[in-house]
Amino acid sequence: MELIKVKDYEELSVKAAKIISGEIAEKKTLTIALPSGSTPVGMFHELVNAVNSKKTTFKNVKAFLLDEYCDIKYNKEQSIKYFVNYHLFSQINIEEENIFTIKTDEDDLNKVCNDYNKLLEENPIDIQVLGIGANGHIGFNEPNGSFDLETHISKLAFKTRLDNQRFFNSINEVPSYAVTMGIKSILKAKHIILLISGAAKADALKRLLTLEVSEEFPASCLINHPNVTVIVDESACSGLK
Ligand code: F6R
Numbered sequence: 001m002e003l004i005k006v007k008d009y010e011e012l013s014v015k016a017a018k019i020i021s022g023e024i025a026e027k028k029t030l031t032i033a034l035p036s037g038s039t040p041v042g043m044f045h046e047l048v049n050a051v052n053s054k055k056t057t058f059k060n061v062k063a064f065l066l067d068e069y070c071d072i073k074y075n076k077e078q079s080i081k082y083f084v085n086y087h088l089f090s091q092i093n094i095e096e097e098n099i100f101t102i103k104t105d106e107d108d109l110n111k112v113c114n115d116y117n118k119l120l121e122e123n124p125i126d127i128q129v130l131g132i133g134a135n136g137h138i139g140f141n142e143p144n145g146s147f148d149l150e151t152h153i154s155k156l157a158f159k160t161r162l163d164n165q166r167f168f169n170s171i172n173e174v175p176s177y178a179v180t181m182g183i184k185s186i187l188k189a190k191h192i193i194l195l196i197s198g199a200a201k202a203d204a205l206k207r208l209l210t211l212e213v214s215e216e217f218p219a220s221c222l223i224n225h226p227n228v229t230v231i232v233d234e235s236a237c238s239g240l241k
Contacts, residue, residue, distance in 0.1 A: 198235050
């Protein structure tokens with residue numbers, strides 16, 4: 001795991017966007033998988049700026065979403081698709097057919113998972129971007145879930161629902177389930193970029209750097225992946241000596 005320490009959230013966002021733009025420039029075509037949440041918003045903004053100033057292009061980029069809430073009718077404002085579309089896709093030159101989302105508005109979620117796994121098999125991920133939950137979740141792989149799963153239905157931990165309440169009107173509106181790429185899918189990516197920002201994530205970073213691989217702390221699965229870049233800002237490092 002390569003650890004890159006930066007000053008603040010802005011630098012973290014710039015750094016992450018530069019790594020992505022660099023890999024886009026290097027390869028003719030690139031497939032990326034993206035999370036939602038607060039953490040990647042600055043990076044999305046930097047990527048939009050880079051596209052607008054012709055420093056990068058998404059013309060030959062395919063993008064997969066890492067997860068999607070259940071019980072949200074597709075395209076509704078709280079969906080992950082809506083969020084990433086609002087902050088990124090709608091503002092860059094990505095082709096509509098190159099955006100892959102998890103269609104949790106469909107009735108048969110097992111089929112949705114299988115179809116997504118098939119798409120991921122056909123389109124190996126070059127860059128997997130991740131945020132981290134305060135409880136160590138990546139995607140919506142919650143503590144004590146199996147590391148041996150591909151895309152699957154996951155029951156959200158209460159802590160996750162509480163943390164994500166800010167995107168909804170109340171805790172009751174936060175879905176209890178999501179469909180997420182599993183740890184097995186995530187670890188297939190050639191390069192994983194994990195973004196950790198803010199004091200609320202200080203304990204998670206400390207645990208990531210001190211724990212052994214354990215399903216109790218999902219992000220620990222990254223320890224044995226050969227190409228992981230963890231970008232952290234000073235406040236996320238506040239728990240480290
Ligand atoms: C969301 C996702 C989650 C978030 C994590 C951190 O698509 O994959 O694992 O990355 O919950 O969320 P923020 O960035 O809002 O703190």
